[in-house]
Amino acid sequence: MPRKLLIQNVDVPGISSLETYRAHGGYASVEKALKTMRPEDVVEEVKKSGLRGRGGAGFPTGLKWSFLAKPEGVPRYLVCNADESEPGTFKDRFLMEKTPHSLVEGMITSAYALGVHTSYIYIRGEFFYVARILENAIKEAYAAGLLGKNILGTDFSLDCHVHVGAGAYICGEETALLESLEGKRGNPRIKPPFPAVAGLYGCPTVVNNVETIAAVAPIVNMGGDEYAKIGIGKSTGTKLISASGHINKPGVYEIELGLPVEEFIYGEEYCGGMRNGKKLKAVVAGGSSVPILPADLILKTANGEPRLMSYESLGDGGFQTGTMLGSGGFIVMNEDTSIVKNLFTFTRFYHHESCGQCSPCREGTGWMEKILQKFINGTAQESDVDLLWDVQGKIEGKTICPFGEAAAWPVAAAIRHFKDEFLEIARNKKFVDISHYEKLNGGLS
Amino acid sequence: MGAEIHGTQKFNESKRTEIKFSEEAMATAKLLMSNYPQGKEKSAIIPILHIAQAEFGGWLSPEAMDYVAEILNIRPIEVFEVASFYTMFHLKPVGKCVFEVCQTSSCWLNGAEDIVKHIEKKLGIRVGETTADGMFTLKVAECLGSCGTAPMLQCGASYHENLTFEKVDRLIADYRTENKQKNYTDLDYKNTL
Ligand SMILES: Cc1cc2nc3c(=O)[nH]c(=O)nc-3n(C[C@H](O)[C@H](O)[C@H](O)COP(=O)(O)O)c2cc1C
Numbered sequence: 001m002p003r004k005l006l007i008q009n010v011d012v013p014g015i016s017s018l019e020t021y022r023a024h025g026g027y028a029s030v031e032k033a034l035k036t037m038r039p040e041d042v043v044e045e046v047k048k049s050g051l052r053g054r055g056g057a058g059f060p061t062g063l064k065w066s067f068l069a070k071p072e073g074v075p076r077y078l079v080c081n082a083d084e085s086e087p088g089t090f091k092d093r094f095l096m097e098k099t100p101h102s103l104v105e106g107m108i109t110s111a112y113a114l115g116v117h118t119s120y121i122y123i124r125g126e127f128f129y130v131a132r133i134l135e136n137a138i139k140e141a142y143a144a145g146l147l148g149k150n151i152l153g154t155d156f157s158l159d160c161h162v163h164v165g166a167g168a169y170i171c172g173e174e175t176a177l178l179e180s181l182e183g184k185r186g187n188p189r190i191k192p193p194f195p196a197v198a199g200l201y202g203c204p205t206v207v208n209n210v211e212t213i214a215a216v217a218p219i220v221n222m223g224g225d226e227y228a229k230i231g232i233g234k235s236t237g238t239k240l241i242s243a244s245g246h247i248n249k250p251g252v253y254e255i256e257l258g259l260p261v262e263e264f265i266y267g268e269e270y271c272g273g274m275r276n277g278k279k280l281k282a283v284v285a286g287g288s289s290v291p292i293l294p295a296d297l298i299l300k301t302a303n304g305e306p307r308l309m310s311y312e313s314l315g316d317g318g319f320q321t322g323t324m325l326g327s328g329g330f331i332v333m334n335e336d337t338s339i340v341k342n343l344f345t346f347t348r349f350y351h352h353e354s355c356g357q358c359s360p361c362r363e364g365t366g367w368m369e370k371i372l373q374k375f376i377n378g379t380a381q382e383s384d385v386d387l388l389w390d391v392q393g394k395i396e397g398k399t400i401c402p403f404g405e406a407a408a409w410p411v412a413a414a415i416r417h418f419k420d421e422f423l424e425i426a427r428n429k430k431f432v433d434i435s436h437y438e439k440l441n442g443g444l445s
Numbered sequence: 446m447g448a449e450i451h452g453t454q455k456f457n458e459s460k461r462t463e464i465k466f467s468e469e470a471m472a473t474a475k476l477l478m479s480n481y482p483q484g485k486e487k488s489a490i491i492p493i494l495h496i497a498q499a500e501f502g503g504w505l506s507p508e509a510m511d512y513v514a515e516i517l518n519i520r521p522i523e524v525f526e527v528a529s530f531y532t533m534f535h536l537k538p539v540g541k542c543v544f545e546v547c548q549t550s551s552c553w554l555n556g557a558e559d560i561v562k563h564i565e566k567k568l569g570i571r572v573g574e575t576t577a578d579g580m581f582t583l584k585v586a587e588c589l590g591s592c593g594t595a596p597m598l599q600c601g602a603s604y605h606e607n608l609t610f611e612k613v614d615r616l617i618a619d620y621r622t623e624n625k626q627k628n629y630t631d632l633d634y635k636n637t638l
């Protein structure tokens with residue numbers, strides 16, 4: 001049985017209530033940390049665990065925490081990034097909706113480690129109903145003395161507030177998120193200074209993803225060394241993967257890092273194989289921003305090794321033949337899928353979501369969408385493929401925030417691996433609309 | 446303060462004096478403002494704009510934004526800056542039910558375009574338009590974090606997932622009968638805070 005540490009209890013009836021959550025061992029990490037550990041001990045366990053940020057970048061969490069500036073008399077903040085808007089990603093929503101106390105527990109234990117007394121959960125506005133679920137959980141936690149003054153009779157106090165956004169992917173970028181939390185447009189800030197030094201209201205701030213914060217609880221419970229034994233190499237622990245597209249069983253799966261990609265796609269315990277027995281064509285393994293890989297390269301590395309679900313294995317081969325684990329948004333496409341049109345939906349997304357501060361990003365995403373539009377309506381020329389390649393290359397590395405790369409990489413990868421498909425459309429002057437619409441069971445007809 | 450900073454909509458002095466939160470909404474707004482350190486109440490602007498949108502007919506008129514500026518004690522342009530940045534805020538009147546159909550990758554792979562076309566046909570409007578009876582507005586949206594249950598649409602606070610034509614038809618019929626404004630804040634925000 002693969003180990004599950006985050007969503008093992010989601011099917012327990014009533015697990016979203018404090019009573020049931022506690023009956024299943026919930027809030028043990030708060031008891032343990034606040035009563036038997038010093039804050040720096042908790043940070044040490046997180047360091048030992050090897051936990052890496054689950055929001056996409058995979059930065060070691062313990063290390064990030066150790067950067068937090070601690071000037072006297074200045075408040076520090078913990079902000080949970082629940083903006084989850086990367087296409088293909090819906091794991092945080094699942095966790096917060098099903099087991100909201102897992103996040104609240106992680107917030108308390110993490111805040112204790114960081115010496116934080118005010119924390120915010122910034123959740124995307126569209127998840128309004130999830131925000132209500134979290135607010136209820138927080139209310140229960142206050143009533144039980146797990147939040148507020150003198151938690152569990154100790155001298156640690158913490159407030160936790162839910163803050164809803166209003167629809168802007170860029171607010172997932174941590175400095176844009178902080179701007180938004182301060183009541184402004186979500187324009188990313190120039191770094192440095194990093195949030196660890198000057199974050200929310202100019203004070204030292206840690207921003208972590210929902211799943212990262214939730215993982216702190218099991219780490220404290222089992223100890224960092226035990227946690228580090230799960231997974232493979234520097235990819236320790238478990239990871240939530242949200243799987244969608246042409247598979248039999250879309251949904252959120254908690255895997256031990258190191259699971260073979262093939263088993264994830266075809267295993268009955270996970271995606272259950274391709275829908276309607278179709279062939280696998282391509283996978284976007286970590287949310288829309290990571291490079292798409294064709295079937296042969298997602299199942300095996302260029303050296304013929306089985307590809308594993310880990311930061312290192314998915315990254316093997318760099319951008320020539322590899323990709324990234326990213327946010328764990330795993331989008332599977334079958335043989336009938338038009339890579340060009342899928343890319344168009346991504347690029348339209350990035351154009352729509354660019355905050356507009358940097359010209360390469362603001363203009364480049366619009367330009368790429370326009371070129372791709374030509375492929376859709378059958379007016380593209382062969383030279384447009386080179387133009388597209390050129391434009392994406394002029395965005396990467398020239399912007400304030402990594403959104404620029406996020407918009408450029410999918411385009412580069414699609415051309416790198418599926419150039420023939422672009423050329424064919426350009427040559428035939430016609431977008432061949434091969435059945436893109438899976439006929440849902442009795443549904444679309 | 447005036448029409449010029451509020452984009453396409455005209456500012457109307459007499460409407461402005463009519464605009465006021467219900468007592469409940471005002472209490473919620475005050476509570477929200479207390480979530481942030483003293484002097485940082487502006488942080489509550491997005492949550493309060495959601496309430497304003499729910500209170501004043503599903504969209505943010507220049508007068509409504511002006512009113513929110515007054516509550517937060519900031520300049521109206523600061524409200525407009527924010528309201529115009531985030532896609533969930535409507536700066537023009539919308540129908541009672543705004544259908545936001547996700548059109549990004551996973552939804553597209555599962556037939557989102559067909560769903561959009563079906564709704565267009567069924568309601569006799571195109572994307573971006575509102576039905577003549579003011580009941581429905583059709584919009585397309587980018588990934589709503591529901592890719593595993595694609596295709597999907599959001600209407601107010603509700604997610605409608607694994608859509609089929611039949612499901613969409615039923616949804617339209619149900620909303621017609623209910624004849625109620627759907628807001629993001631629908632879910633009893635007053636009770637949980
Ligand atoms: C354009 C963009 C969008 C992002 N969206 C999210 C998001 O929705 N959720 C998230 O946790 N991190 C997101 N990130 C990453 C955050 O900036 C940040 O690295 C993360 O919240 C740190 O938390 P972690 O270390 O726990 O992963 C995004 C980054 C960029 C550049």
Ligand code: SF4
Pocket residue numbers: 170187188353354355356357358359361362399400401402403404
């Ligand atoms: S890269 Fe794009 S999203 Fe990021 S700051 Fe520049 S314009 Fe905004």
Ligand code: FES
Pocket residue numbers: 087088089547548549550551552553587588589590591592595597
């Ligand atoms: S792609 Fe439609 S909800 Fe994510």
